[in-house]
Amino acid sequence: MSQTITMRVPDDTADWLRASARRGGRSVSDLGASLLEEARRVSEFAEIEFRTFGGERQVCLTGGLRLWKVIMVAQDYEMDPAQTAAHFNLPVWRVQAAFAYYQAYPQGIDDAVAEVRSQTFELLRRKLPRLERQRAAASAVPEESA
DSSP states (O other): OOOOOOOOOOHHHHHHHHHHHHHTOHHHHHHHHHHHHHHHHHHHTTTTEEEEEEEEEEEEEETTTTTHHHHHHHHHHHTTHHHHHHTTOOHHHHHHHHHHHHHHHHHHHHHHHHHTTTHHHEEEEEEOTOOOOOOOOOOOOOOOOO
């Protein structure tokens, strides 16, 4: 359900909103509502911001680390905040902030993680024809003397 709200904004803000909506192929109303929702989430969750990557708005930890990356790594660590924080060299409280946002809004993040996990070498090679697979040589680990 949605409601119509009328608000006044400065002329330069209205001009920017119209131009941004036009560039993105969206209505002024749709873009304005999306930006207002982002502002609400930023005000409710510490350490959260939104940034544009490849023309798409994504939720990030402040500084630009995309939340889907944090959550994907965290899933590999069974959602352990300490291990996830160590992986990214972050304080645990920042990872906990990411987890709090994810708990409230998992859908977009889960979609991004699923998309990344679905990528295979063959699919990537279609997008990047010059991509080559590299094999790591087994490292020689010296045996301990008895």
